[in-house]
Amino acid sequence: MLHKDQLNSIHQILSYCRDNPMAFGGIQVVLCGDFFQLPPIGNYHETSKDKFAFMSDAWVWGEFKIAYLTDQYRQSENELNRILEEIRSGKISQNTIDSLNEAKGNTFEKEIEPTKLYTHNVDVDTINNKFLENLPGKRRYFKALTKGDKSLVTILKKSVLTQDNMSLKIGAKVMFVKNNSEKNYINGTLGEIIDYSTLGFPVVKTLEGDEITTSLEEWSILNEAGHPLATYQQVPLRLAWAITVHKSQGMTLAKHSSVDRVMLLYQDFVL
Numbered sequence: 001m002l003h004k005d006q007l008n009s010i011h012q013i014l015s016y017c018r019d020n021p022m023a024f025g026g027i028q029v030v031l032c033g034d035f036f037q038l039p040p041i042g043n044y045h046e047t048s049k050d051k052f053a054f055m056s057d058a059w060v061w062g063e064f065k066i067a068y069l070t071d072q073y074r075q076s077e078n079e080l081n082r083i084l085e086e087i088r089s090g091k092i093s094q095n096t097i098d099s100l101n102e103a104k105g106n107t108f109e110k111e112i113e114p115t116k117l118y119t120h121n122v123d124v125d126t127i128n129n130k131f132l133e134n135l136p137g138k139r140r141y142f143k144a145l146t147k148g149d150k151s152l153v154t155i156l157k158k159s160v161l162t163q164d165n166m167s168l169k170i171g172a173k174v175m176f177v178k179n180n181s182e183k184n185y186i187n188g189t190l191g192e193i194i195d196y197s198t199l200g201f202p203v204v205k206t207l208e209g210d211e212i213t214t215s216l217e218e219w220s221i222l223n224e225a226g227h228p229l230a231t232y233q234q235v236p237l238r239l240a241w242a243i244t245v246h247k248s249q250g251m252t253l254a255k256h257s258s259v260d261r262v263m264l265l266y267q268d269f270v271l
Contacts (some may be wrong), residue, residue, distance in 0.1 A: 001033060004039040004056035010057035013142065016250040036088050115190065116242045127242035132172055137165040140196065145216070148230030152221050156232040160219050161187075161247055163238065168193055168202055175240035176204075176218050182255065185212055187249075190240055201235060 011089035014025030023029075030052070038049040053059055072081050083096045113131075118124050132139075144164045146153045157164065161177035168174070176189040201214045217236040220228045 001037060001040040001051075002031075002053045003042055003051055004053050004059070006040075007053045007056045007058045011061065023063070025060060030060065053060060054223055095155050099190075113241060115173075115175075115240050117245050118242055119245055119246060123241040124244050128239035131241040132167070132169060132239060135169045135171045136232075137171070138167050139169055140200070140202075142166045142235050144232060144234040146230070152230035153232065153243065156219055156221060156230055159230055160234070161238055162234045162236060164234075166235065166237070168237070168239075170194065170196075173240045174202070174204060174237045175243065176236055177238055178219075178236040180217070180236070183212055184210055185236075202237065204237070 001011065014027055015021055015023075016025075018025035018027070033053070034056070035052060040053075041049045042051040049055065081143050083099060086092050086096050116127060118127075142165075144157075144162070144166075146156075170193055172193045174191060174193060176191075177184040177187055179186045185206070191204040191205055191210075191212070193202045193213070194205045195203040197203055197213045200213075201216075203237045204212045204214060206212065214235050214237065216233045219232045221230045223229050
């Protein structure tokens with residue numbers, strides 16, 4: 001979320017550089033955001049309300065036309081939509097409380113190890129390394145290949161959900177972190193490494209039973225002409241016994257109708 005001081009600074013810089021006193025130097029600006037999310041990071045003495053972009057002078061001068069996006073496309077389940085909207089607005093009904101309390105009793109078969117969600121990377125790394133270490137066999141290592149402007153490569157690394165130096169074993173629980181319609185996987189597809197190809201890449205058996213032979217995928221930053229300024233190549237996987245809530249955003253995690261195949265464990269949920 002953009003702090004009000006940052007929005008004011010953008011206005012001031014553009015006005016100065018374009019020698020134009022109009023809002024944002026006369027440049028058309030489109031802002032996308034959700035003010036129901038956490039407030040921007042600010043100083044200790046600031047209240048949450050004082051941090052938001054809509055409290056800035058630039059917001060008033062910009063005379064923004066507000067467009068509300070009301071349709072929910074990520075979730076199709078009506079009950080889940082209702083629960084999420086109530087949590088989002090901070091108005092929790094007794095029905096939602098009852099549903100969440102009932103979900104705490106969900107159980108899994110012994111062979112099912114559901115993906116756990118944590119808020120901190122250190123917890124995720126600890127869980128994933130523990131499970132990987134307990135698997136038999138030797139690790140295989142996969143190192144990312146990068147090319148282009150170093151500063152842009154650094155930006156790419158922060159946006160890619162795989163790792164620069166990734167170690168895997170047969171039997172490792174993994175998650176795809178990129179969409180590939182030709183190979184029939186999407187960001188969030190879960191599976192297990194069952195073999196390696198003749199070229200040494202992991203072969204993953206998904207929860208749906210598909211066997212997918214992986215290869216290097218490429219992430220890139222392009223210029224206006226569509227030419228790459230920086231590229232990042234790596235096997236599009238990450239260990240998936242645990243993942244952070246932040247990194248799980250934007251993923252479509254596999255789900256099944258039967259309780260024993262549900263792969264998300266809502267753990268230590270606090271309203």
